[in-house]
Amino acid sequence: MAEAAAATAVEEPKQSRYERYVEEITEDITNTLQEYGCQPILFVGSGLTKRYMGAPSWEELLGYLAVKCSSIDKKLVFYKQLLKDPIRIGEEFARLYQEWAWGAGHNEFPKEMFEEDIGAQSYIKYMIAAHLRALNPGNAKGLSADHQQEIEALAKIRPHAIITTNYDEMLEMIFPDHQRIIGQQILKGQHFSIGELYKIHGCVSDHDSIVFTEKDYEDFLKRKKFLSAKLLTFFSEHPLVFVGYNAGDPNIRAILSDIDEALPEKGGIIPNVYILQWDPSLKDDSWPARDKVIPTDGDRSVRVKLISASDFNWVFDAFAANPILNNVNTRVLRSLIARSYELVRHDIPKMKVEADFKMLTSAVQDSESFAKLFGIANINDYSKAGAQHPYSLTEVSKALGRNTWHFAGNLIDAVTETTGVNIRKSDNRYHRGERVNKTTFHKYSDEAIELLRKVRDGEDYKLDLGVAEK
Known part of the structure; x- marks a missing residue:
């Protein structure tokens, strides 16, 4: 069936099972980024702030609050036995904190918190904010020295937007150019869905915004429709990455339940949703699961892609490998989109256009950069070699009649198994690898499509790697 010509076999170092897993997951991420042609959306949970800032988990926070307040005269386990649900425990603790504030704990709070218009649950939220602010290292360089490379790799992702249920300000330190939008501010004003940090459960900068008690969650669910609509827009247009959450986290289940409603077909894996899971037990011979079934509402469930890692560097590098935004400032991009929006909304009907060309000139140097600033440049154009190898693996699959990169x-x-030659391991007439950060983007030629067409159709073919043009 196949004949190999001009393909000198080179003995490659033997990979461990986990190294092979890393390679395949990285390729899946880069192909998904190429398919969507845009930056991912990050969903960040408390596990990441615990990793980088030593912030408490939900149960550890309840434990701290129980010790701090003398009106809570029993250990946390008593309230877990009695109330079961952590949110209901939060409700009870809020009542006891108000009682404490008006008694033995009076000096723990500023005097303005004893006015009539202060909410009964403000006292526990004030204490939560004070506790988390005390952990704040001041800037991203002050975060965990053990994970500084991971933090720098995370910052390079330049996410389209970030959504978090965390109260702390760690993400503001890592992504200083993203615009923070807290709690109910999501429902107000104009949002441009680029370079924004949505703190949907509140922030320590405004302790009353914190969603912590049973009443808070009831109020949150009542105003969740706008957020759900935004999530569905994100889902349809971007890769989504959950990090710092356990796969069974109720916040993940709620978000995926909204996504599940919009899925045209039930039961299949959602191709653009990833959950990054920390697993310190991974070894060279580990071969982790590639997907995860997560229950949503009722008896429904969804399947998403699962990434297991004890070191997040390679995962963040893979999601950061979009060359279009390497030199684009997120704040400038958001500002320019905002100005464009105002022109369309106000100026054009009045036949009046005002443009700050000095700002535009300083932001971009030529027409190509201008296109990149608007996010309309194609990811295929990041290398001049794209003329010879213009196709992503997804595009190769589509040329062969299928919609996902897995087919190609x-x-x-199959070519590798038949000939002993892996065309992805070198630059050749069929394939070219482009290195961006620490991730390789794989691009393919028309000759690759023709080769794989023959393989698909069971025809004879001659493999000739030739020499890739520089």
Whole structure:
């Protein structure tokens, strides 16, 4: 069926099972980024702030609050036995904190908190904010020295937007150019869905915004429709990455339940949703699961992609490998989109256009950069070699009549098994690898499509790697 020519076999170092897993997951991420042609959306949970800032988990926070307040005269386990649900425990603790504030704990709070218009649950939220602010290292360089490379790799992702249920300000330190939008501010004003940090459960900068008690969650669910609509827009247009959450976290289940409602087909894996899970037990011979079934509402469930890692560097590098935004400031991009929006909304009907060309000139140097600033440049154009190898693996699959990159990937694997030559391991007439940060983008030529067409159709083919043009 196949004949290999001009393909000198080079003995490659043997990979461990986990190294092979890392390689395949990285390829999946880069192909998904190429398919969507845009930056991912990050969903960040408390596990990441615990990793980088030593912030408490929900149960650890309840434990701290129980010790701090003398009106809570029993250990946390008593309230867990009695109330079961952490949110209901939060409700009871809020009542006891108000009682404490008006008695033995009076000096723990500023005098303005004893006015009539102060909410009964403000006292526990004030204490939560004070506790988390005390952990704040001041800037991203002050975060965990053990994970500084991970933090720098995370910052390079330049996410389209970030959504978090965390109260602390760690993400503001890592992504200083993102615009913070807290709690009910999501329902107000104009949001441009680029370079924004949505703190949907509140922030320590405004302790009353914190969603902590049973009443808070009831209020949050009542105004969740706008957020759900935004999430569905994000889902349809971007890769989504959950990090710092346990797969069974109720926040993940609620978000995926909204996504599940919009899925055209039930039961299949959602191709653009990833959950990054920390697993310190991974070894060279580990081969983690590639997907996860997560229950949503009722008896429904969804399947999403699962990434297991004890070191997040390689995962963040893969999601950061979009060359279009390497030199684009998120704040400038958001500002320019805002100005464009105002022109369309106000100026054009009045036949009046005002443009700050000095700002535009300083922001971009030529037409290509201008296109990149608007996010309309194609990811295929990041290298001049794109003229010879213009296709992503997804585009190769589509040229062969399928919609996902896996089809073409399986055909390449079939070539490797038949000839002993992996065309993805070198630059050649079929394939070129472009290095961005620490991640390789794989691009393919028309000759690759023709080769894989023959493999698909069971025709004879001659493999000739030739020499990739520089």
